[in-house]
Amino acid sequence: MLDELNDAQREAATHIDGPLLILAGAGSGKTKTLTTRLAYLLGEVGIDPANTLTLTFTNKAATEMRDRALRMIGDKAAYPPLLCTFHKFGLIFLKFHIERLGRDNRFVIIDSDDKKRLIRSLAKDQKIDLNLSFLASEISKYKNTLLTPEEVVAKAELPDYKKAARIYQLYQENIEENNLVDFDDLLMLTYRILEENEDLRKETSQRYQYIMVDEYQDTNELQYKLLRQLCSEHDNLCVVGDDDQSIYGWRGANIRNILDFHQHFDNTKVVKLETNYRSTRPILEAANALIEHNSKRLGKKLVSHRGDGPEVELLHSLDEAHEARNIAQKIKGLLAEGVDPDEIAVLYRINALSRSLEEGFSREGLPFKLIGGMRFYERAEIKDIISYFRVLSNPHDDFSFLRIINKPKRGLGKTSIDKLMRLAHERQQSLYQAIESSSEAELASAVSKKAAKTLKTLNETIHELQDEAEKSLYNFVDFFEEKIGLKDFYGSMVDGFERILNIDEFYGYLRDSVMKNPELTLDEFLNDISLQSDQDEVEGDAITIMSIHAAKGLEFEHLYVIGMEEEFFPLLGDGCNMEEERRLGYVAITRAKTHLTLCYSDSRFYKGRRKQLEKSRFLGEAGLIQNASLKVTRNAEYKKGDLVKHKIFGIGRVQAVSKSGKEYKLRINFGGTKKEILSSFVQPA
Ligand code: ATP
Numbered sequence: 001m002l003d004e005l006n007d008a009q010r011e012a013a014t015h016i017d018g019p020l021l022i023l024a025g026a027g028s029g030k031t032k033t034l035t036t037r038l039a040y041l042l043g044e045v046g047i048d049p050a051n052t053l054t055l056t057f058t059n060k061a062a063t064e065m066r067d068r069a070l071r072m073i074g075d076k077a078a079y080p081p082l083l084c085t086f087h088k089f090g091l092i093f094l095k096f097h098i099e100r101l102g103r104d105n106r107f108v109i110i111d112s113d114d115k116k117r118l119i120r121s122l123a124k125d126q127k128i129d130l131n132l133s134f135l136a137s138e139i140s141k142y143k144n145t146l147l148t149p150e151e152v153v154a155k156a157e158l159p160d161y162k163k164a165a166r167i168y169q170l171y172q173e174n175i176e177e178n179n180l181v182d183f184d185d186l187l188m189l190t191y192r193i194l195e196e197n198e199d200l201r202k203e204t205s206q207r208y209q210y211i212m213v214d215e216y217q218d219t220n221e222l223q224y225k226l227l228r229q230l231c232s233e234h235d236n237l238c239v240v241g242d243d244d245q246s247i248y249g250w251r252g253a254n255i256r257n258i259l260d261f262h263q264h265f266d267n268t269k270v271v272k273l274e275t276n277y278r279s280t281r282p283i284l285e286a287a288n289a290l291i292e293h294n295s296k297r298l299g300k301k302l303v304s305h306r307g308d309g310p311e312v313e314l315l316h317s318l319d320e321a322h323e324a325r326n327i328a329q330k331i332k333g334l335l336a337e338g339v340d341p342d343e344i345a346v347l348y349r350i351n352a353l354s355r356s357l358e359e360g361f362s363r364e365g366l367p368f369k370l371i372g373g374m375r376f377y378e379r380a381e382i383k384d385i386i387s388y389f390r391v392l393s394n395p396h397d398d399f400s401f402l403r404i405i406n407k408p409k410r411g412l413g414k415t416s417i418d419k420l421m422r423l424a425h426e427r428q429q430s431l432y433q434a435i436e437s438s439s440e441a442e443l444a445s446a447v448s449k450k451a452a453k454t455l456k457t458l459n460e461t462i463h464e465l466q467d468e469a470e471k472s473l474y475n476f477v478d479f480f481e482e483k484i485g486l487k488d489f490y491g492s493m494v495d496g497f498e499r500i501l502n503i504d505e506f507y508g509y510l511r512d513s514v515m516k517n518p519e520l521t522l523d524e525f526l527n528d529i530s531l532q533s534d535q536d537e538v539e540g541d542a543i544t545i546m547s548i549h550a551a552k553g554l555e556f557e558h559l560y561v562i563g564m565e566e567e568f569f570p571l572l573g574d575g576c577n578m579e580e581e582r583r584l585g586y587v588a589i590t591r592a593k594t595h596l597t598l599c600y601s602d603s604r605f606y607k608g609r610r611k612q613l614e615k616s617r618f619l620g621e622a623g624l625i626q627n628a629s630l631k632v633t634r635n636a637e638y639k640k641g642d643l644v645k646h647k648i649f650g651i652g653r654v655q656a657v658s659k660s661g662k663e664y665k666l667r668i669n670f671g672g673t674k675k676e677i678l679s680s681f682v683q684p685a
């Protein structure tokens with residue numbers, strides 16, 4: 001397994017004890033080295049898989065790494081090592097230890113969408129009129145800096161922050177009452193438990209003797225602190241990353257974690273990798289030239305192992321529709337040559353740019369998958385099913401209960417639901433308990449006779465579904481659909497067909513999961529899907545359209561980056577961090593293996609109006625338009641009578657030259673057909 005590595009990589013992979021930092025640029029084999037190191041520890045050194053912990057940025061990366069490492073060592077490992085994201089690790093830890101905080105381990109994870117929904121309703125109750133995203137990110141910030149609601153309330157001074165603190169307090173009360181945890185809790189509570197329980201801290205650290213972290217440049221303060229706890233009994237921590245690829249600063253990632261690693265951990269061995277195995281020279285040169293413009297960096301050099309390849313292409317379009325058509329044409333060409341659609345990707349900086357591509361590709365009949373757009377699990381019909389499942393696994397989850405109480409329509413009006421909520425509140429019960437513990441007559445006096453009957457029936461249905469889910473999760477799916485009839489409900493809507501397809505896909509996915517793991521419980525299934533991230537959907541035979549953020553760590557043979565214009569990339573405006581934008585540019589470019597095309601457009605329709613745009617400064621900084629403009633000056637020297645060559649029309653003779661903006665327009669006679677063409681699109685013949 002070590003034969004596949006170069007000397008520096010091998011040195012890193014075989015370093016066993018003590019802190020190790022692999023700091024290297026994109027495509028230099030950091031992930032490969034980490035994978036090999038894991039295989040080496042298990043297969044050669046004989047470390048028990050149970051004594052390792054490898055943390056990755058996505059579940060997909062974890063699965064891939066596990067498969068590769070295990071393949072390298074054949075079937076030598078007794079059982080698979082723990083490889084997962086920080087969040088998944090938190091989840092596993094909390095399942096075992098959340099009781100130390102006096103909480104029940106049958107908690108449910110809520111996603112960011114649920115979180116916002118809850119904040120909205122709390123803010124409405126409190127008549128607080130603040131932006132929901134602001135509130136959600138404040139709460140996230142508090143948790144990631146380990147501040148309790150009480151601390152935040154005591155500290156807040158400005159009116160808006162006082163309000164945010166109040167919402168945080170109510171939010172935390174609410175989720176604890178409903179036994180919910182949000183994403184931040186997965187890390188924060190884990191940290192708290194380890195911090196407060198020395199015995200457990202010792203035991204856990206002794207258990208995970210060898211810890212590895214990929215993409216370390218994007219860890220935040222809390223993740224760092226958590227790692228410290230996990231390393232309290234040893235210092236066998238190996239991290240890999242690239243300061244130039246730190247792109248989650250906006251979400252609290254702290255680039256200092258990697259820059260100061262050798263100060264955080266004494267006697268750190270630092271390994272640098274300087275050969276890039278992914279990209280051809282022109283791509284690498286563009287990436288290196290671009291990132292050179294950042295000042296806050298360690299500075300690394302990367303040499304291309306692959307050597308020469310096609311020049312980086314620039315694709316100019318008039319507007320977004322034209323851009324989509326242009327790219328579609330190019331991709332059709334590639335597919336016709338037999339290129340596998342999986343090897344092609346189109347990246348964008350902001351989500352809003354993906355729609356025109358989707359439309360364009362659909363029109364051209366190109367197979368594509370959009371990663372991280374409207375997520376599958378965020379669709380209303382899917383969230384409904386998930387809410388039902390959550391109620392089955394934890395009936396006291398009022399949050400989910402309210403979502404399904406009248407879906408499909410059971411004739412329960414808002415008044416009845418409000419009355420039920422009041423009853424539950426008075427009795428300090430969950431909604432479900434309030435129904436369960438009352439006789440129909442009692443309930444009728446609180447709500448109405450009709451509503452009481454409906455609620456009692458719902459109560460019974462929940463019991464039946466729970467029983468069935470216990471018996472066989474595989475057969476449960478049909479039973480569930482028959483009982484609830486979500487397909488009928490959604491089928492009658494305008495876009496019913498698509499929704500039914502989604503529902504079927506979801507049911508199929510549950511059955512599949514049961515096939516793969518016959519022991520699967522509803523609870524585990526729910527937790528797994530809560531932790532799926534954007535990248536996890538990358539699979540199957542299609543062109544990938546995704547954000548640059550989601551593309552981290554991946555590589556594609558043919559890559560297009562759209563929206564290379566000032567304002568869109570770099571994304572200008574409030575809070576713009578130019579160095580982070582440039583790192584994103586670096587990440588984008590370095591995803592390409594052989595063909596890279598950077599696309600820019602003269603205008604785009606955005607936020608209700610058409611905007612005229614300038615080419616991105618990054619094209620210049622990457623040394624790409626400087627060349628183009630040199631070409632323009634040279635081309636300006638074309639004169640009547642010159643012979644020129646065009647990629648598509650072949651050889652022609654210049655008949656006239658005129659100025660067009662910064663360029664020159666040539667009238668060319670191609671064997672009788674006359675065309676007007678910008679000078680940068682032809683070469684001297
Ligand atoms: P990123 O910074 O983008 O995450 P990375 O440093 O993790 O990149 P890898 O994804 O591990 O890089 O490797 C990039 C590519 O180079 C992969 O296709 C990998 O298989 C290949 N590669 C890495 N090391 C070698 C090597 N020594 N010999 C041949 N190929 C290699």
Ligand code: MG
Pocket residue numbers: 030031032553
């Ligand atoms: Mg990597």
